[in-house]
Amino acid sequence: MDHLGELKTEELGLFIDLYELTMAQAYHSEQLEDRALFTLHFRKLPEQRNFMLACGQHYAALLATALRFPPEQLEHLASLDVFTDDFLQWLGNFRFTGDIRVLPEGTPVFPHEPLLEVEAPLIEGQLLETLLMNYVSTETVLASKAVRMVIAAEGRSVVDFGMRRMHGYDAALRGVRAYRTAGLAATSNVLGSLRYGLPANGTMAHSYIQAYKDEMEAFRHYARLYPGTTLLVDTYDTIKGVDKVIRLVKEEGFEVGAIRLDSGDLAELARASRKRLDEAGLDQIRIVVSSGLDEWSMQEIIDAGAPVDGFGVGTKLGVSEDAPAIDLAYKLTEYRKEPRLKNSPGKKLLPGRKQVWRFRDAHGCYSYDEICRDTEQRDGESLLVTVVRNGEPVGPEPDIEESRERVKRALDEMGPAMLALDRAEKDYDIRISEELDQLYREALEAVSENGSDNRG
Structure with a gap:
């Protein structure tokens, strides 16, 4: 058990669907080695979303530059009796040599807009599909759920408590990012905190209180060991638990930073707890609530006027319960400098190299986006930036704090309809430039006439 199931760098090449490798071998045997363009995008928003928050695409692009097929992994592939010696030898020499452009992490993104585009020899671009889609899908889904909770909290702190019920440790770790x-x-995930710089935070479980015969004794020991801690007060009787915290502070001089409510009518219990704390002169003690919360229940608590200072969120964040997947697609959109697309119902694909331009109104708020050919210029903000060129990283690695600031700015620039938890009556305005639309129609006509010969 040398790595306890964790994906090692030398295994990145095998983190792939089999058909990517069989297609690559077919390309190799036919010497289809010309330059190709692959676009990663989604076709529609989940039902309750007004935008998605792009996350993971820059990091995934850098992972692509580390993709290798060392001898041990080639032996594994050889054991499948699917691949020729010639192709395995080619894999042994594999290095990504292409270019990757991405949306900066933390950018709000909408249907049909590229989260990233890969331009590389056809086989190289094909081999990246699974890796890129997995990383971008996981982090974009989780970031998009998390930002809704940030919006719902209206400035109150939101802490991640969800790792115990998430779909594997990898999702739990990347979720913190x-x-x-x-x-x-903050997060309760210690490794995630250390790896990605989100402060570690936590309280206690009911089992700690239950381990003592007397609740007050449990509070006393914990507060002595952790001055300024948060005490869980609802193991037996919530209001009696609050009264014990008050005695602990007023009569025994202990320092308590907050109480946590984890069951019952959270809004009503928060009001009752706040009243008791304030009457005791302990207005500095905060109230944190948890217990199966999502953005809608958080909003209800706030709308009820409950004096809550922070939220602990777990399962419904960690599995993005209402929208656990996004309709991501990684498609060939150009080959041999010719546009490529598919003509499938409900699966529109925009061909060629693209750029996304974002426009703001006179107040600096989002107005509309335009998806253009990459040769077109506009006076808005161009979003796609090159992070890998000729197989090598360009510029610094993604800075999570910079991405976090980008999200804060975006939330200030979005209108109320986009920030609403329910789907807006009107979708955000996404326009397709005339040049790109013309390219699409020309490619569609070519597919209709020569589909049997179109390798896209």
């Missing part, structure tokens, strides 16, 4: 980008205040 997404949560920091989205604006969460």
Whole structure:
């Protein structure tokens, strides 16, 4: 158990769907080695979303530059009895040599807009599909859920408690990276905190209180060991638990930073707890609530006027319960300098190299986006930037704090409809430039006439 199931760098090449490798071998045997363009995008928003928060694409692009097929992995592939010696030898010499452009992490993104585009020899671009889609899908889904909770909290702290019920340790770790980008205040995930710089935070479990015969004794020991801690007060009787905290502070001089409510009518219990604390002169003690929260229940608590200072969110964040997947697609959109697309119902694909331009109104708020050919110029903000050129990283690695600031700015620049938790009556305005639309129609006509010969 040398790595306890964790993906090692030398295994990146095998983190792939089999058909990517069989297609690559077919390309290799036919010497289809010309330059190709692949676009990663999604076709539609999840039902309750007004935008998605792009996350993971820059990091994934850098992973692509580390993709290798060392001898041990080639032996594994050879054991499948699918691949020729010639192709395995080619894989042994594989190095990504192409270019990758991405949206900066923390950028709000909408249907049909590229999260990234890969321009490389056809086989190289094909081999990246699974890796790129997995990383971008996981982090974008989790960041998009987390930012909704940040919006719902209206400036109150939101802490991640969800790792125990997430779909594997990898999602739990990468989730912390997404949560920091989205604006969460802290995480209970120690490794995630150390790896991605989101402060570690936690309280206690009911089992700690239960381990003592007397609740007050449990509070006393914990507060002595951790001055300024948060005490869980609802193991037995919530209001009696609050009264014990008050005695602990007023009569025994202990320092308590907050109480946590984890069951019952959270809004009503928060009001009752706040009243008791304030009457005791302890207005500095904060109230944190948890217990199966999502953005809608958080909003209800705030709308009820509950004096809550922070939220602990777990399962419904960690699995993005209402929208656990996004309709991501990684498609060939240009080959041999010719546009490529598919003509499938409900699966529109924009061909060629693209750029996304974002426009703001006179108040600096989002107005509309235009997807153009990359040769077109506009007076808005161009979003796609090159992060890999000729197989080598360009510029610094993605800075999570910079991405977090980008999210904060975006939230200030979006209108109320986009920030609403329910789907807006009107979608954000996404326009297709005339040149790109013309290219699409020409490619569609070519597919209709010569589809049997079109390798796209």
